Amino acid sequence: MLDFRVATFLCVCQTMNFTRAAQLLNITQPAVSQHIHFLEEAYGMALFRYENKKLSLTAAGQILRKRFVAMKNDEQELLAELRSQVSGIEEISLGVTMTVGEYAIMDPLARMLRAHPERNVRLVFGNTQQLLQMLAAGSIQLALVEGYYPQEEYEHTRYSTEDYIGVCAAAHHFAMPPHRFHDLLQERLLIREEGSGTRNILERNLALYGMKVSDFIHYTEVGNMHTIIGLLLRDAGISFLYRIAVEAELRAGKLREIPLAGFTMQHDFDFIWEKGSIYTDAYTSFCQELRSLAGEQDSSNFPDRQGRAGAGSNTPVE
Numbered sequence: 001m002l003d004f005r006v007a008t009f010l011c012v013c014q015t016m017n018f019t020r021a022a023q024l025l026n027i028t029q030p031a032v033s034q035h036i037h038f039l040e041e042a043y044g045m046a047l048f049r050y051e052n053k054k055l056s057l058t059a060a061g062q063i064l065r066k067r068f069v070a071m072k073n074d075e076q077e078l079l080a081e082l083r084s085q086v087s088g089i090e091e092i093s094l095g096v097t098m099t100v101g102e103y104a105i106m107d108p109l110a111r112m113l114r115a116h117p118e119r120n121v122r123l124v125f126g127n128t129q130q131l132l133q134m135l136a137a138g139s140i141q142l143a144l145v146e147g148y149y150p151q152e153e154y155e156h157t158r159y160s161t162e163d164y165i166g167v168c169a170a171a172h173h174f175a176m177p178p179h180r181f182h183d184l185l186q187e188r189l190l191i192r193e194e195g196s197g198t199r200n201i202l203e204r205n206l207a208l209y210g211m212k213v214s215d216f217i218h219y220t221e222v223g224n225m226h227t228i229i230g231l232l233l234r235d236a237g238i239s240f241l242y243r244i245a246v247e248a249e250l251r252a253g254k255l256r257e258i259p260l261a262g263f264t265m266q267h268d269f270d271f272i273w274e275k276g277s278i279y280t281d282a283y284t285s286f287c288q289e290l291r292s293l294a295g296e297q298d299s300s301n302f303p304d305r306q307g308r309a310g311a312g313s314n315t316p317v318e
Contacts, residue, residue, distance in 0.1 A: 147197020
């Protein structure tokens with residue numbers, strides 16, 4: 001069990017305020033100061049510094065925070081492992097983004113659950129930034145993300161590589177023929193919320209052309225991929241998203257891809273977890289199994305979004 005002073009240190013890292021940390025921990029501020037002083041004495045170096053009346057971590061404090069977070073998460077996984085020895089039930093918590101959870105992982109996850117009836121999986125949805133916060137808080141063990149993240153701070157392995165495309169209704173009429181991003185500025189852009197990996201990728205591509213989302217005359221921010229697709233089908237705008245999310249609609253001729261000169265993009269969906277975890281081998285095995293199952297053809301019948309059994313499998317592109 002981790003020392004209670006580690007919990008104090010991590011709470012201060014979260015709040016960057018001794019008073020707020022004391023309130024959250026239900027202890028006095030002097031006690032918080034004593035806990036931090038103890039750790040600084042034990043490691044022989046300062047962990048925090050004040051600059052312009054603002055608290056921040058030193059380089060040593062940043063290293064310690066990363067290691068303590070990994071240890072905290074591993075402790076929770078250790079408790080789950082010990083419980084499994086009694087119950088025979090394996091437990092794992094996996095965070096996924098909307099696109100991944102709804103379109104890229106459903107089939108392989110179903111196969112895994114059928115193959116491992118003894119395994120309990122807690123699937124948590126969030127955008128990329130939210131999932132990174134959940135990992136730091138230890139509320140999930142793994143995340144499968146579509147957006148950008150600091151790779152040097154996490155263990156990671158690729159799940160799939162997906163095409164990222166522009167999409168509109170099949171009958172959509174453009175204000176001007178679309179050849180490049182600038183030709184689309186009079187269109188209504190349907191876009192995910194800030195922090196979403198799907199949005200972040202578009203923002204980075206627009207920046208390469210000296211553009212930003214607000215350059216579009218009209219844009220609508222939507223926090224749900226199903227709603228964006230529904231609006232596209234009703235010709236309420238254009239969007240940029242992963243092909244895997246609209247494969248069925250593209251095949252049915254209800255939506256079409258927007259061809260832009262010089263815009264051909266693929267992006268990886270990655271599994272990530274805390275660097276330095278003692279459970280890296282177990283996590284790697286879980287990720288490899290799920291990825292291998294993603295390459296299999298599901299023989300079961302299930303309705304696609306048009307209600308046809310067995311049509312429109314969302315198997316990720318490898």
